[in-house]
Amino acid sequence: MQIMLNGDSSDVPDGLNVEGLLAHLEIPLRKVAVERNLEIVPKSRYADTLLQAEDRIEIVHFIGGG
Amino acid sequence: MPDDGKSISEADTLRVAGREFNSRLIIGTGKYESYAQNADALRASGAEIITVAVRRVNLTNPDEPMLVDHISPDDYTFLPNTAGCFTGEDAVRTLRLAREAGGWDLVKLEVLSDPKHLYPDMAETLRAAEMLIKDGFQVMVYCSDDPVYAKKLEEIGCCAIMPLGAPIGSGLGIQNPVNIRLIVEEAKVPVIVDAGVGTASDAAIAMELGCDGVLMNTAIAEAKEPVRMARAMKHAVIAGREAYLAGRMPKKKYADPSSPLAGLI
Numbered sequence: 001m002q003i004m005l006n007g008d009s010s011d012v013p014d015g016l017n018v019e020g021l022l023a024h025l026e027i028p029l030r031k032v033a034v035e036r037n038l039e040i041v042p043k044s045r046y047a048d049t050l051l052q053a054e055d056r057i058e059i060v061h062f063i064g065g066g
Numbered sequence: 067m068p069d070d071g072k073s074i075s076e077a078d079t080l081r082v083a084g085r086e087f088n089s090r091l092i093i094g095t096g097k098y099e100s101y102a103q104n105a106d107a108l109r110a111s112g113a114e115i116i117t118v119a120v121r122r123v124n125l126t127n128p129d130e131p132m133l134v135d136h137i138s139p140d141d142y143t144f145l146p147n148t149a150g151c152f153t154g155e156d157a158v159r160t161l162r163l164a165r166e167a168g169g170w171d172l173v174k175l176e177v178l179s180d181p182k183h184l185y186p187d188m189a190e191t192l193r194a195a196e197m198l199i200k201d202g203f204q205v206m207v208y209c210s211d212d213p214v215y216a217k218k219l220e221e222i223g224c225c226a227i228m229p230l231g232a233p234i235g236s237g238l239g240i241q242n243p244v245n246i247r248l249i250v251e252e253a254k255v256p257v258i259v260d261a262g263v264g265t266a267s268d269a270a271i272a273m274e275l276g277c278d279g280v281l282m283n284t285a286i287a288e289a290k291e292p293v294r295m296a297r298a299m300k301h302a303v304i305a306g307r308e309a310y311l312a313g314r315m316p317k318k319k320y321a322d323p324s325s326p327l328a329g330l331i
Contacts, residue, residue: 006122026128033167038159040166058122060163062133064104065119065149066094066234066283
């Protein structure tokens, strides 16, 4: 299915939850935060938050800044 | 008795939002050659708080170096910023993500305006601060050196007031010491000069004005030797603070000999 992932259209397997998405992208779950359709997804909800087609997902982390 | 260099700074801590820090220097983590150099500069500076930005993970290169691999949030207090946010809504969204990523509610709010001078948009800063405080954040706020706005930010509950010394990244030093001093005299929360410091004497001047701390990024990151400059800034902040606490001598119009005139041969 197609989702918007960090601003770009992306094809991901159907039936994926947030935990599965991060594993699919090989992103360490501990170091990031995830937003789905402008709502924070708490880490405790990664496993039971199922993605839907057209979802807008943002995955962020800390980088250098002033 | 010889000064061990620690006795005063240990007793004289920076207290922000119920937290206590030995160092009054806060440093940024932008513009360094590498995160490794950044980590070395951080150690040399003695800083205990660092500012960080929140950005999208680079999905095309998951092996890209990550800040947290070089500077651990277990060792330092991360102060997530809102750089790049132009509205209160953007700031709240960004810092909610930061809170989820790290679990911290102590944040640095900055709502900028024109990219040419990067002056804060104070009306929007005030609105964003109110939104964040309502959402449970402890807000250290970047602001102009306007004592009226500084007071308003304190009154709505910001835990530290952080006026600019000069535009971000300019290295021009403290341009308006009169205003900084006015803000210090009026504030009951810590006042931290944020932005504008170019070299060690600028940091010392900020501290001599009675500020509680100094936040800087470019002055260290863009020095020819960032690690050495980080060490210089550590000493400057301590020197300025000590001079402020010691109380400077009055300025006089004419000379006053240091050696007694009595008993001259």
